Amino acid sequence: MATISIGTNYGALLLGALCSSLLSGVLFMQCFIYGRMYRRDPVGMKIFIGLIWLLDTLHNVSVWAGLWSWFVVDFGAPERIDSIPKGIPLSVSVTGVLTLLVHGFFAYRIYNLLSKYRLLVTIPIVVLALLRVGFALTTAHLMLKDRSLAVFKDHHTWIFSLGLGLSSGVDILITITMMAILHGSRSSSLSLDTVIRSLILYTLENGALTTAATIVSMICWLVMDNLIFLALHFIIAKLYANSVLAMLNCRRALRRQSGSEHTDGGNDLALSPGGVVIFNKTKMHHHHPSHHKSHTAMEVNVERSVEFRVEA
Structure with missing residues (x-):
């Protein structure tokens, strides 16, 4: 870099790391809420959430290790901003793995929710997600x-760009x-229109x-000669991790919303990590005419269940 801009390099890195740490705190709170509210979730789902939290912690360590090299070890030597600390490649790798886990999570949900063409839809998602983590690694x-940003950008711009492009795709x-x-599902269950x-x-x-974050980071990488793209890249991993927890933790609110709207015993809403199941219950009562006092009125309950699965 011929001209060093402190604001768009050191300043951007500092702001990106601080925002990343803030979002990591949000993720920790979401994990805590998930553990308290959804204790009956499958063990596999709990392990998955724990893995996301561990990777997020590793991402924090790698980001701040990189900033320690730039801000402390190379203090007073702004020309060293072109060097790549070892923590930065590690943060890129962890971001790629986290992105793969999140994409795999949603691909699995789509596979379970579809009854037709499930492989035709989910296989492209999985293949593109694997390509994305491959480019990240x-x-x-x-x-x-x-070990030099200038050298890396001169020779391998397309690799980093394609990785971000695949993530957005x-x-x-x-x-x-x-x-x-x-x-x-909305057209199949009009009574739960608000929930859906x-x-x-x-x-x-x-x-x-997540799409906007990756696209903006890619644009900054391609058109700017500074480290704003990397500051945005610090945040991408947090957005993906929080998106999974947000989808899982919204189930309780949706259940309350459904219960407040449907108190007549008509429709019921059951939410699980795999999705929302809508039950349409219809009760039919048949009373035999009592021609004699000894005859007892009979009640026949017929329950009809229609299931639609949508993501929660």
Whole structure:
């Protein structure tokens, strides 16, 4: 870098790391809330959440280790901003793995929710997600090898760019698929229209946030000669991790919303980590005419259950 800008390099890195740590605190609170509210969730889901939290912690360590090298070890030598501390490639790798776990989580949900064409829809998502983590690990390897941002950008710009582009593409594909599934469930259960509309909003917000972050980071990487792109990249991992916990923790609120709207015994809403199950219960009462006092009135209860699965 011919000209060193303290604000767009050191300042951006500091703000990115602080925002990343703040979002990590939000994730910790979400994990705590999840553990208190959903103790009956499957063990596998709890292990998955624990793995996300551990990776998030490792990401924090790698980010601040990189900043320690830039801010403390290389203090007073702004020309060293071009060097790549070992913590930065590690943060890129952890971001890639976290992204793969989150994409796999939503791909698994889509697979369970679809009754037709499930492989046709989920296989492209999984393949693109694997390619994305592959490019992330390749980026980390090349950063460790080159040890210079200028050299890495001159020779391997397309690798980092393609990794971010694949991440955005998978986000868009997952969001569109989930919204299509939810819209279909909405038309099948008009009485739970408000709840399903809330789920659609959750899906759109989560998908739009992660997509916007990766696209903006990629644009900054391509058109700017500073480290703003890396500051945004610090935040991407946190957004993906929080998106999973937000989807899981919203189940209690949706259940209360459903219960407050349906108190007539018509429809009931059961939420689980795998999705929302809507039951349509209809009771039919048949009374025999009592021509004689000894005849007893009979009541026949017929329960009809219709199930639709949508993501929660």
